[in-house]
Amino acid sequence: MTDVMRCEAVADIATPIGHAGRVSSPVAEFDPKRVRRLRRYTWWSVVPMASFYAILVITGLVNGFADGTYAAADLLVLGLVLLVLTVEATRFCASTMRGLGQGRHHGAEQAAAFIAALLTAGCVLATKPEYGFIWVLLPAILAASIVTNATVSLRWPLTFATCGSTAFVVATASWRYGPPMVPIRFALIAAAVVAFTIFVLVVAVWFWDVVLELDRARSVSAELAIAQERLRFAAELHDVQGHHLQAIALKGELAERLVGADDGAARAQAAEVAELARTALRDTREIVHGYRRSDLATELDNAREILEAAGIATTVSGHARSVAPPLQPLFGALVREGATNVLRHSRALHCEMSILTDEHGSEVVLRNDGVYASDGTSGSGIDGLRERFATLGGQVRAEHRDGWFELVGRAEEPGRSEA
Structure with a gap:
């Protein structure tokens, strides 16, 4: 879609296509691949977190079964509970990728999953103390997904509620295993685990949310x-x-x-x-x-500026001044129409604009890798270009080639063929 520009970048890209005068200072180049890479990184940091916690719990189950702490029935029941809670936690974590507080709100379902995880951790800790504490990881990840998906006004109350309830359940379940300081210590550690998990998930999603906001600002700028x-x-x-x-x-x-x-x-x-x-x-x-106060060089500069503001890496090869003056406005209109089509109808990451001249005339080529579905008919803008080029004996082609969309205009300087 950016080293994304904030709204103040609008002033830099506001010089319109076809407007006379010097182009404003260039906008910082944006590589859309960075956003994609960042999204993948955030996704792999957030969504698999529930599975990672589940693997730690599974390790405790396997070790407990190996040393006889867990019977086969215990292993089956706890394994099913773990599977259900992990699936729920993964769903909730995936919804956080919509942005901080923007995920789907299933309040009753999220509350039920958290309570089930908390009660399971309390029961295991009360009956199997050797491997019970690791089950605190399940309510921790569920609490983190609930807080991250919550609105701003509910975020802190939910954080205190989930940490406090986890600490209470852990303290209650471990009260009979030693002096009072032991369950209190367990409760504080459990609350810290929940708080740390919430912090990690909220920070990761907050950072991604900032990127989404900046990307939206860049789109608005274009x-x-x-x-x-x-x-x-x-x-x-x-x-x-x-x-x-x-x-x-x-x-x-x-x-x-x-x-x-x-x-x-x-x-x-x-x-x-x-x-x-x-x-x-x-x-x-x-x-x-576009004949008034415009030339090909100005159109190329302004088109490149707006395309780069939209997150499309743009290169220009050739010299606009090599095109004959009578053809400058004609090819300028081609560049304008091509840039508009790239912005409106494609998901391009790269755009190439080339100016070629020879003894037979001039040619301008616009290529982009955002090939879009087409019903085989060209738009009215390209049809209008064809009519205008035809008046000078030129032609316009629009075609797909090797995964790229090409808009090509060619024309001879008026009077050259008769010379």
Whole structure:
């Protein structure tokens, strides 16, 4: 989706595609693979924690069975209880990957699983003290998943409740095994185990939650850049059309007043109205086609900036100035449309933009590895590009090749073929 930018990065990427002037300072390059690697690391740190704790408990079961502490029936019953509680704990831990406090809330189910684990640990500790304490790991991991999935207002109360209840059950179960300090010590250690497990899980998920927030901020930054371009286009269109329409209205009113009084002057005013209308139409087409205040180099710089802000590693090869000036706005429109398609319709990680020139003309190629499903039809933007390139004898191709999507535009400099 970033060494993800915070909202202040919007100011750096707000220069719209097609806007004149120097591009703002480049945005720090973002490698989406880092987020994927971090997610894998967090997942493997969080979700298998219940299984790891279960392995420690299984080790105690096996050793207890080997030395005769556990009978076969004990082993079967405790093994089934351990399996059920481990599955529940793993489910709850997996839900924490949605973010801190964002996991699915199954309050009754989570409470029941924690109570079952706590009672099991108390029963085993009371009857099999040699291997009973290790069962505290099960309520510890369940408590950690419950606290991590809870809302902010419930997090501390649940932490104190789970640590306190675990300490109480352990102290009660071990009270008859020695002087008062022994069960108290066991209770404090059990509470510490629960608190430490909660701390580890909450910190891991909190860190991942920060990454998710930053990634969302980076996505919003890219969307704001696109919205800024739309606002720029609307403002420019309003300025041009408002000016011409106001002049047409004034000239029309003047021509209306001159009819019958000075027909020659009225005809002259009517001719000016027609010329103003043609000028307005021409200027509007120039705005829509990106001819006004834009060139290929500016479009390439702005497209690269916005793509990198969206987390897409972008490279540009070739020189924009090698493209003939009459073709600069045409290829600039190609770059704009290609960059927009990458942002809207793909999950690209890399984008390559190449400028090639030879004695036969110029070619611009946009490639990205975010190939998306297609029904075989091109969008209206690419169809519009084909029409515009066709007016100059050029062509536009959009195709999938070797796992990449390519948008290729080629055209000859006007007048070259006749030369």
